Amino acid sequence: FSTDQNPEYTYTESGTYDVTLTAQNDFGSDDTLMTAAITVDLSQQLVPTCEPPTVSFCCGYGILEFDFEGISVPSENGIEGYQDFSCGNVAEVTEGESYPISIELGADNPNDTHVFIDFNNDGDFNLGELVFSGLNTSSVSGTLEIPAEVPVVETRVRLRVLSDFVGNGNSGCFDIQLGQVEDYSIIIFPDTTPPTANFVPNVTLSCDGEVSFTNLSTSATDYFWYFGDSNTSEDENPTHVYSSEGSFTVSLVATNDYGVDSIAFEDLILVDFDAVCDTINMPENGIGDVLTDCNGYLADDGGPNEPYSNNTSGSQTIEVPPGNFVQLEFSEFFFQFNNDFLFIYDGPNETAPLIGQYTGNALPNGGVITSTGNSITLKQISNFFGQFSGFVLEWSCLPVGIEELERDILSIYPNPADDHFYINTDIDLAIISVSIFDNIGRLIARSSPDQITVDVSYLPAGNYFIEILTEKGISKEKLIKR
Known part of the structure; x- marks a missing residue:
């Protein structure tokens, strides 16, 4: 008990306590009882292992x-x-x-x-x-x-x-x-929010079948993916390789202890082994970095799948190693007729001789343009209106003094290939060498095969360029390795 007017009291045991107050003066007294007034639960008491003191208070800190x-x-x-x-x-x-x-x-x-x-x-x-x-x-x-x-x-x-x-x-x-x-x-x-499923792929058009998915789900702990080709995954951010061409619907089921959510995107992924991927786009304006690889794809500033922009004035130079010409092979061309143009110069900049200026929807020079030196420059000009698909081309090195074989003389199959491909020709050709380049023009392998079968089992899946040098010229092919 206490006789203080406003006491403080420390309970030492857990429990529920009644509190009684007796007030009195010279003329009498009065009592009041509060039943179950105080509940003490010492099991909830937080006891720290340290109570850091203030060593030397000063200067208003705290x-x-x-x-x-x-x-x-x-x-x-x-x-x-x-x-x-x-x-x-x-x-x-x-x-x-x-x-x-x-x-x-x-x-x-x-x-x-x-x-x-x-x-x-x-x-x-x-x-x-x-x-x-x-x-x-x-x-x-x-x-x-x-x-x-x-x-x-x-x-x-x-x-x-x-x-x-x-x-x-x-x-x-x-x-x-x-x-x-x-x-x-x-x-x-604990967070009892049910999950919300969502995701994005790194590409929607795949040339080699490989697609990576980024999981954007919230409050989820487990995931189940359906890739649309009978394959599934429980990874949070999976990478999947499609083995066949087509359109695929992808769905994701996200779960946690408090619910389930799913999302599906119909025909989200298009796999086309013949599509143009790994394409470099022209700069919308200004001058792009010089391209020095021996093989590659170039498109207008909108890329191979979107129209080019309005009000463009960008240029791009391709400069390959000495001893080679630059050959451009157009697969698409559509510029607004007599309003938008592609200028091609036979050299490292726009002061070089003009090979031609091209507009409309006819492939420039029938589809193939070759430089007289080891560099070529393209300039894209567009006005302020119109939506047109632009161009896509493949460039390659053409060694000086070696003619390129006509396309129907030599080919490779199967393509895509798994472990090997065959060289097919309708005439008797002596094959001198077969060179394999990656998709940025780096030499991977060169051999002198004594037969028409070429082993590619050691190559990772991807896109490659094949140069077959024969006694009558050179043939250049694109290979997809699965």
């Missing part, structure tokens, strides 16, 4: 007010030293969410302030439990992010605010020199 998710506690500065406000000041938050936080500090000098949450409820604080910092300021505000998964949920754990002079340590149990530490409570609840 915490004046802390505001966070229902907690709003004004206090003295560091002159009070360590303060435990964990009983009765409880913030309730959810995994994976973000919350505003505000801390007012002693205004005489800037402070470094750090906030910790004892996620594993062991009474200690480590750097992995540091969740917020405000540096070199006397007024801290920002956003505190709760991790998506924490080890202890639906249980009160300790939240610690530490403030000291700029540069002092950020350990949760570090002795404070001039400022102070305050403790509060926080309960983290």
Whole structure:
């Protein structure tokens, strides 16, 4: 009992307690009883392993007010030293969410302030439990992010605010020199939001069948993919290789402990082994970087699948190793007639001789243009209106002094190939060498086969260029390796 007018009392055991007050004066007394007035649950008491003291308070350092998710506690500065406000000041938050936080500090000098949450409820604080910092300021505000998964949920754990002079340590149990530490409570609840499924592919047109998918689902823990070709995956961000051409519908089912969601995109992926991929686009304006590979694809600034832009004036130079001509082979060409043009110059810039200016929908020079040196320059000009498909071309090196065979004289099959391909010719040709280049023109292998079969089993899947040198000239083919 107590005879104080406004007593403070510490209960040492858990339980529910009645409280009686007797008031009296010289003329009588009166009693009042409050049944079950106080409930004490000492099992919820948070006991820290450290209570950092203020070693030598000075200069106004410390915490004046802390505001966070229902907690709003004004206090003295560091002159009070360590303060435990964990009983009765409880913030309730959810995994994976973000919350505003505000801390007012002693205004005489800037402070470094750090906030910790004892996620594993062991009474200690480590750097992995540091969740917020405000540096070199006397007024801290920002956003505190709760991790998506924490080890202890639906249980009160300790939240610690530490403030000291700029540069002092950020350990949760570090002795404070001039400022102070305050403790509060926080309960983290699990995120019970059901998942939302979503994703994007890296390409919708694939030339080699390989497509990577980026998972944009939220609140999901497990995934199941249907790629539209009888194949599935449970990876979060899978890469899938289609073995056949066609259009494929892709769907994703996302789940967690609280629900299921699915999404499907019909005919999302188009696989076409003959499509033009790995294409370099002309610059919309200005001058593009010089292209020096011996093989490649070039298109207008809109690329092979989109129209070119209006008001363009961009140029591109192809300069291959000395001893080679540059050969352009057009597969598509459509410019607005007599309004938009493609200029082609026989040299490294626009001061070189003009090979021709081309407009309309006829392939330039019948589809093939060859330089007289080792460089060629293209310039695309368009006006302010119209939507036209532009051009797509393949460029290659044509060795000086070696004629290119006509296309119907020599071919390779099967294409796409798995382990090998065959060289087919209608006439008796002595094959001198077979060179294999990757899709940026780097030599991968060169051999002198004594038969018409060429082994490619060692090559990764992808697109390659094949140069077959014969006694009567050279043949250039494109190979898809599966």
